[in-house]
Amino acid sequence: MLFQREGGLQVQVRSTIAALQTLASPSLEVELVDPNRQRIDGYDVIHVFSAINGNYRLVELAHELDLPVVLSALLSPGWNRAAGLRARIADRLVGRLTDWNVQTSYAQTRRALQLAQLVVALGPAERMALIDAFNTDPSKIRLLPNGISPHFFDADAGAFRRHSGLAGAFVLMVGAISPYKNQLGLVRALAAYEFPIVLIGHAQRQHQPYLQQLLASPKVRWMGQLQHDDPLLASAYAAASVLALPSQGEVFPLSVLEALAAGTPVVMTDESALSLPSSGFALKQLRWRDTAMLCRAINDFVAAPPQRAEVRALVSAFSWQRVASQIADCYTQLNRRRERVSHAV
Incomplete structure (x- = not known):
């Protein structure tokens, strides 16, 4: 469904990819994955945009393949500590009532956030939502805003x-x-x-x-x-x-x-x-x-x-090139970490 509609998410994905492709980095190749035609195990790192709408399945698959994931959470601003507590209570109730055959969207989002190696927050407010409502490890959260064309x-x-x-x-x-x-x-x-x-x-x-x-x-x-x-x-x-x-x-x-x-x-x-x-x-x-x-x-x-x-x-520093450079650093960090683990094994 991603490109069946047009909005801020679609602009963010396209602009991020375009900016990454213009970086003068011979060691970095970036492309948009078509999950209906391509397998993700052919990549070194994947970047998933949005922790909702069933995307947790992609993160789960990457986890099974030992493939590092950068996850841009894009959480609704309404999430806070109280909302997270209510969602966890509701999740447990749904699980017990359905013999754990039904998952809430909260549980799926939380799982994606737990399995991702790095989680991108667009600002301090989203970072707090990730920590307070979803108990995300603060050490793996990176603050990277959107850019402006x-x-x-x-x-x-x-x-x-x-x-x-x-x-x-x-x-x-x-x-x-x-x-x-x-x-x-x-x-x-x-x-x-x-x-x-x-x-x-x-x-x-x-x-x-x-x-x-x-x-x-x-x-x-x-x-x-x-x-x-x-x-x-x-x-x-x-x-x-x-x-x-x-x-x-x-x-x-x-x-x-x-x-x-x-x-x-x-x-x-x-x-x-x-x-x-x-x-x-x-x-x-x-x-x-x-x-x-x-x-x-x-x-x-x-x-x-x-x-x-x-x-x-006020927004003169918000360039897609600057954002892309920081995202590329995240990819490099995860890939090097993966290579170290592979060599150790």
Whole structure:
């Protein structure tokens, strides 16, 4: 299912691979594995993206083959110590009721995290979730954020202005159209203001009624889905007065990083692994249900926007090349460890 949809995970996988392939390292070859056509025992190290959706089976197989695994966890930001305790209790109850023939998704995720040699967390918040909710060994966790493609830093607002016909202030939201993303909360929060709300993202069939509810507002403009490398997407970030992302939860949202790279301030949910020091002048994180605070924060940015150069500076170090170099170090470390064990045997 990985590439049957488009979103942040797909961008992360493709961008990571592309950046790794550009590294000047003759000892490193990287490719995307097709598990339906290729066996994983032909590789020295595998990198699994996401600890959920059945991926624990790949990690289990690699463990049986003594094949080192780097696992990018991509955990929901809602996991904490209390949630982990409740999940373990529920897991034991399910096991006893089904004579241990049924596993919870928590148990599968935890097993993947336990068997992986290195676990990648996108930020400090996700690292704490891994430790507190899943009892992951802290010594094998590496903090490696997502990167940002260079063209977002150079984005020009003109193309989107010409395409949309919008000349003044507007609020942008980029993401799948769904109640979880909470576009309707944004529309309701800004009901008293005149500036348009531009939505970019795909609406699945089950969310078409939700989309129609959004489009009932004369202020809403839906642009459909734009590909990640479409210059119009980068231009939309640069043209917007504010990017809003009041969803119920985000792991490490690329849309936020890309908007900041384009110099645009952001108002988003506080249910996220994203943490940028000294970013309060351009990044507001608040409870996703708090429409009053959402409205106030957006209006403040529209009325007094921060300097775009200062906003860009917040994420200037987030390049895919830098991230790829750190990931490559992880691969090398695991491969050398495996070779030492093989020689010892």
